Amino acid sequence: MPDAADPAPMNAPSRRKFRREGEERRRQDLIDATLDSVAEHGLEGATVRTIALRAGVTAGLIRHYFPGKEDLLQEAYAALMGRMTEQAKAALLMEDASPRQRLAAFVTANLNAPIIDQRVFSLWATFIGRAGADPTLARAHREGYLGFRNEVEAVVAEVLAAERRKPDASELRHHAIAINAIIDGLWIEGCLAGEMFSPGELAAIGIKAIEAELGLAPEKQFQEK
Amino acid sequence: MPDAADPAPMNAPSRRKFRREGEERRRQDLIDATLDSVAEHGLEGATVRTIALRAGVTAGLIRHYFPGKEDLLQEAYAALMGRMTEQAKAALLMEDASPRQRLAAFVTANLNAPIIDQRVFSLWATFIGRAGADPTLARAHREGYLGFRNEVEAVVAEVLAAERRKPDASELRHHAIAINAIIDGLWIEGCLAGEMFSPGELAAIGIKAIEAELGLAPEKQFQEK
DNA sequence: AGGCTATTTATACACTTGCACAACAACGCC
DNA sequence: GGCGTTGTTGTGCAAGTGTATAAATAGCCT
CATH class of the missing domain: 1.10.357.10 (Tetracycline Repressor, domain 2)
Structure with missing residues (x-):
């Protein structure tokens, strides 16, 4: 059986695949990921990178939905x-x-x-x-x-x-x-x-x-x- | 009236003046400064520099009394x-x-x-x-x-x-x-x-x-x- | 008074942080 | 099917983080 879990692009620029989710869905996912991060590591451990990783996206996306990290915490x-x-x-x-x-x-x-x-x-x-x-x-x-x-x-x-x-x-x-x-x-x-x-x-x-x-x-x- | 509050060393290397306090006193001051910092800015805002500033010392001193920041928080x-x-x-x-x-x-x-x-x-x-x-x-x-x-x-x-x-x-x-x-x-x-x-x-x-x-x-x- | 030593300062460093921005690609529309 | 929109990625950056370490000096001992 060929390795299905890892496509292993040998030499391609290998940019990450992604899906476009609905706006409300993404915002909810980010908020949930924020709450999970805070619950697990406290406010100090809730970094944009941690949150994004947990939400299955990259850090930059947060700024596309929220003016800043503080606003995300507020909404959470x-x-x-x-x-x-x-x-x-x-x-x-x-x-x-x-x-x-x-x-x-x-x-x-x-x-x-x-x-x-x-x-x-x-x-x-x-x-x-x-x-x-x-x-x-x-x-x-x-x-x-x-x-x-x-x-x-x-x-x-x-x-x-x-x-x-x-x-x-x-x-x-x-x-x-x-x-x-x-x-x-x-x-x-x-x-x-x-x-x-x-x-x-x-x-x-x-x-x-x-x-x-x-x-x-x-x-x-x-x-x- | 000459400026009494600021000796104003004109060209000296100007290293900060300090006093040696008793060990127990310093530890208590650092712990109190830690609690004040946490109360005011939360765990995330309680950085070694903030704590040291509030205790009236420089950041490096913390490591002279505590193995690490985590230990200081623990004791606090x-x-x-x-x-x-x-x-x-x-x-x-x-x-x-x-x-x-x-x-x-x-x-x-x-x-x-x-x-x-x-x-x-x-x-x-x-x-x-x-x-x-x-x-x-x-x-x-x-x-x-x-x-x-x-x-x-x-x-x-x-x-x-x-x-x-x-x-x-x-x-x-x-x-x-x-x-x-x-x-x-x-x-x-x-x-x-x-x-x-x-x-x-x-x-x-x-x-x-x-x-x-x-x-x-x-x-x-x-x-x- | 003068030196010894431990306390304190200051600087350096590797790393993380939030944020900015340009490149890219998924999806709707013609 | 091609194309434009824009959601999404990746990279870069300046500021801030904890820690390591060398240099300096305050205060005690003789």
């Missing part, structure tokens, strides 16, 4: 945040479920794969570490955080309303902050030391902690089936 | 973790105080300055972002985390014992995980959006959430004076 971070919040909020969209069930589903979704994931955490930490120096990143985070917290606050209000309780705004805000902290904290623990917890354990801990925070009597109905 | 991270856990645990050392008071003091200490600090958070995030790729960092974090959680678990055990409750090991572990998450989550919120919270608000939220988690009746005794 935006894409990451978009995917995270999108997945997180998706769990809240359950129709015909009690507020309490939806809250439990939300917590469960946030404390299991694919949200609990070391790679995503590495990316989050790497980017957020520069929020102190980069106002653009700081505001991007702030907006994502407030959006997330508002979602939590809305569900909490529904849950308490279903229990015939009428919390004032301050009380509601405090609950949302605390619940947000519980989810974030457990998320970090799970990402950094996932194998220390049995499957579903973090979600169970989170739900119990949140029920305690809200003063809900633990009900059995969520355990059967 | 170790120093950071050491200071953080040291400060955190210090609040637990109150003698003649009820377990519950000590727990409250611990939470309060962790949710106020200087633990709540954007610079410290940037450093933590920047380094921890590489924990996925760097096993050394990962283990360093794991040990620090477990040490912290064990402290929490010990206080929780004392608090519950004072309430005449006898939790089993699993229950204790879950409480520690949840409380750890509450503290971590609120710590992040405070570091990233400190000005959104009034002074002491995060600590109050944390204490209330933890008391709920432990099933402690909110007592008034901690509010007066």
Whole structure:
């Protein structure tokens, strides 16, 4: 069998073969390659050459799609945040479920794969570490955080309303902050030391902690089936 | 008035003046300069020249105290973790105080300055972002985390014992995980959006959430004076 | 005071980085 | 099928990187 994997052009100028991809496709590939590079080697290791190699193109092409490396990183971070919040909020969209069930589903979704994931955490930490120096990143985070917290606050209000309780705004805000902290904290623990917890354990801990925070009597109905 | 700040050697080879510092002092200065550089410009911006400039020396000196740049970063991270856990645990050392008071003091200490600090958070995030790729960092974090959680678990055990409750090991572990998450989550919120919270608000939220988690009746005794 | 030695500076070097630019070739269109 | 457009490659370059090493000098010891 002749060597199929390597055409071995003996003396030709041997320029690399390539395919023209759609613009959106290439941009996505480059962004994905950027996130992979950052996750694996950090921001310092995410060079245009590394990224291009991973995307299967040469370095020069990056400048054809992005004004500069900084812009690529910016868009990569935006894409990451978009995917995270999108997945997180998706769990809240359950129709015909009690507020309490939806809250439990939300917590469960946030404390299991694919949200609990070391790679995503590495990316989050790497980017957020520069929020102190980069106002653009700081505001991007702030907006994502407030959006997330508002979602939590809305569900909490529904849950308490279903229990015939009428919390004032301050009380509601405090609950949302605390619940947000519980989810974030457990998320970090799970990402950094996932194998220390049995499957579903973090979600169970989170739900119990949140029920305690809200003063809900633990009900059995969520355990059967 | 003759120019006092600049001796202005007219034609001398003009080699830079310097002072010999003690070894430990120099190492500490270099480590501090490293942390400052990382906090401000990230790992990518922490070059030997930047660090040396900030420490008031020239780049070559770094190699006189550290085998390589990587070692300097390693020691800087170790120093950071050491200071953080040291400060955190210090609040637990109150003698003649009820377990519950000590727990409250611990939470309060962790949710106020200087633990709540954007610079410290940037450093933590920047380094921890590489924990996925760097096993050394990962283990360093794991040990620090477990040490912290064990402290929490010990206080929780004392608090519950004072309430005449006898939790089993699993229950204790879950409480520690949840409380750890509450503290971590609120710590992040405070570091990233400190000005959104009034002074002491995060600590109050944390204490209330933890008391709920432990099933402690909110007592008034901690509010007066 | 004067020398010794280790600390510190300064320079050099090989290598990498982001970016610029010209040559090239894949693909749509006539 | 030939041709033009432009996505893509390859090369080059100046600036910056970590490290090696020689030269200089600050401060201690006698």
